[in-house]
Amino acid sequence: MTVATFNQPKDLGDLLLVQVSPGWSKDRVTLLGGSDYPLGQVLAKVAHKYQALDPSGAGPAKKAVAVLAERVDASAGDAPAVVIARGAVVARAELVWPAGITEPQQTAALDELNALGIVARATL
Template identity: 40%
Template sequence: MPVLTASPTLGDLLKFELNASYTRETVTLKAGTSYPLGSVLGRITASGEFRLSPAAEVVGDEGAETAIAVLLQAVDATDGAATGLIAARGPVILADAALVFDASVDQPTERAAKIVQLAAMGLVARHAV
């Protein structure tokens, strides 16, 4: 019998949101990446576009190293910049296991730092079952 695997859903990520009209925004995502649901994002200062938040400053993408949002839908921006829906401010509770980090964020301390940055925006990550 084949094994079926379901893609993550918004319910897997978003555990509480006080008012979607207040907490969500539509933003432009930087081209060149397919962004999965739950992507931890930072904003590039020069362009205002969002990208996966790296562990350290990346030349040309300064500002994105600070995590300020979480993507609420999967977006394919491999061929060009695309729009996506984000949780931009709280109060929001997210499942920590559903968060997707940039490949450079590969140490527990780096992930913890990103979670602290999100908490400053009111986006609180909790251990969820």
Template identity: 40%
Template sequence: MSCITEANNLGDLLKYEASNIYSRDQVTVAKGQNLSLGAVVSKKTDDGLIKVLNPTATDGTQIAIGVVISDVDAKAADAKAVMITRIALLADCILVWPTNITEEQKTAAIKQLETRGIIIRKGV
């Protein structure tokens, strides 16, 4: 019997949210980004566009503000996306972090998300 492997989906990531009209926002992802479901993101201060979290930056992208809820291909141009921005419970094992993030930076980003009511819990 063959085994079927299914990609992660929103139900794997999102364990609870307030009304989705309240917990989610439509945003614009900056050109050059290719984000996966569960990517922890930030907002660039000067243009308000969403980018992957960069803990060493000084342009606003060092502050975690939410998590995208679907894959977003903005390699060629800015793209619309939906993200969790407040009052939600997310599974930690589905979050997508920058490849070079340290444990200390990850802990700081989780605390930043918690200030927005986004709680990260051990998940399966």
């Protein structure tokens, strides 16, 4: 007997473990165009637009401010999105980090998210 396995795409239930209130924990934002953003992407905010965190960059792009609550293809230009902005517990393993992020940079970003009430926890 063969057992089929299915690789289902991740959804918000995999990432968001607890939220204070859907209307308060999440915000609608604009993502900077030019990228395909995965669910769980850790984001920075630059000039009123959100983009992938860049911890080795300069300025506001190196500060974590939110976690993307959906996959958004913004390859063709700026796109609307929903982010987890405050008052939530997220699955640490589901967070998407930039390539090459160091452990100290990741720790600093998690501290920045924690200060906003976005707490990353390991899941069982």
